Amino acid sequence: MRDIGLVISGDAEAVAYAAEFVAAAGAVGMTAHPIADGAPVELVVAVGGDGTVLQAAHLAVGLAVPIVGINLGTIGFLAEAEPEELEETVAALANDRFRIEDRNTIEVTLPDGTRGLGINDIVVEKINSQRLVVLDVEVDGEPFLRHRADGLVVATSMGSTAYSFSAGGPLMDPRVDGILVTPVAPHSLFDRSLVIPSDSIITIRVAEDRPVRVSADGRELGSIGEGDTAVIGPGPTPARFVRMRREGFPGRITRKFKLDDR
Secondary structure: OOOOEEEOOOHHHHHHHHHHHHHHHHOOOOEEEEEEOOOOOOOEEEHHHOOOOHHHHHHHHHOOOOOEEOOOOOOOOOOEHHHHHHHHHHHHHHHHOOOEEEEEEEEEEEOOOOOEEEEEEEEEEEEOOOEEEEEEEOOOOOOEEEEEEEEEEEEEEEHOOOOOHHHHOOOOOOOOOOEEEEEEOOOOOOOOOOOEEEOOOOEEEEEOOEEEEEEEEEEEEEEEEOEEEEEEEEEOOOEEEEEEEOOOOOHHHHHHOOOOOO
16 A cells, blocks of 8 residues: 655645545555655655645655655646646556656755755845845855856756746756756856756855845745855755656656647
8 A cells, every 4th residue: 555645735726636636546545645744655746836846845855755746836847747637647656657766956054054955946146136246156166256146046957947947047857967057137248057067066155245045945044144155065865756757858848838839
């Protein structure tokens, strides 16, 4: 019997769909229930948009189990299944017709010892909306650039479809073992993303007296000021995502963005 922990978006549609999932899972000998803190499960299923999937992915990393997302959001890059695929999804989970793909994570450390895990990204950005911040970036101890910008996004390849993409960064196949450093609204002639190996150590230093906030997957960790650094390196464990489709990354982009107009 497979024990599934559910993470459900708060809207009525997601709650109703989750009830259908529980019933369908029970009909094939699996149990599904809202996940409780620390309770052991074999699999996490997220019902909602990308925010819900990301929240569930953090829980799954902590429990060392895989996650599958069911998309009730707008685009749903992180989700694997669509709501109309309920029967197919439940059957695949019940009969082990899926594969698990590990995705690299990143971790940031602040001067006070605070740490944050990024499945999608770590963001260092301005607090005062009227002023640019000045950030010195080093990669593996080697000076790279001084960025005058609204901020910097350090993204995993999976997170390349999120904030980094909105800031003008490239899309990366999540199987690529790399990370992106993308400036946000840079006041500079150099406005390109840097693609580097996923085991790189990135040090971001606040170069002027304009404090910045640091967040991991949208969760604010704290702020740092002039002379302080945020150090970003590989995360301690990967995030494990269930895949049931045969399509590759180009096909996923085409489907999610509805680019196939043939």
